Amino acid sequence: MTNPYQSQRPAIGQRADAAQDIVYRWLKQYVLTLPSREGTFLTEAEVCRETGTSRTPVREALLRLEADGLLQIVPKKGAYVPPITETEIEAVMQARGLVEEWCARQAAGFGDMLAAELDRLMARQVEVQHDTVAFIECDRDFHRTIVRAAGNPVLADFYESLRDRQLRMGVRAITISGGRGDSVLAEHAAIVEGIRRGQPEQAAAAVAQHLARTLVALRLPIAAGWGSVAAERSPAVAAQ
Structure with missing residues (x-):
């Protein structure tokens, strides 16, 4: 509900909230687009330097991301960004399927009405193919458009809850x-x-094939043994 007295709040409080939001958005984008195969530690001092803010909004933003x-x-060490695990990959991809x-x-x-909108989204995806993050954001828009068109708001809301994981996994x-980018576009074209x-089973089969190939791509680092490296650097493992 709109507060008619909101404009009378102290400007310093507004600046503090704005600083926290800026740091939160910066940190979230950084974490979600981190393609590292290993876990990463962030310190308050590092984030302060990158965002040009004080420790208080940084600390609050880190707590929000932890939530x-x-x-x-991790006390006395910083904020640990865990690697994507095989269990997480399997769970998210099953849910997506x-x-x-x-x-x-x-x-x-x-039919044609939805296909025309998906064609537009694919054209945009081709334009940003050189930008990994933008490409995956377009990928999300493509799939979200299909989910919303199905007309089930409960499923649409659930699908939105997967957004952050999808972005990080997609990158x-x-x-x-x-x-993989060229393959994704070809697989999207098959779905469209x-x-x-107007063939439900053809569309569903194309989605299934697309997600199966995505799962293969996501498993590549695990097959190469990268998961064991990340585990060795996990704070939980280090504490044992």
């Missing part, structure tokens, strides 16, 4: 897998074709 589950504050395949079947009924997949033809 979001994106990092772990359940939601997106069902939604593709429902959305196929919109990882594109960064590590050479040529099923929708344009």
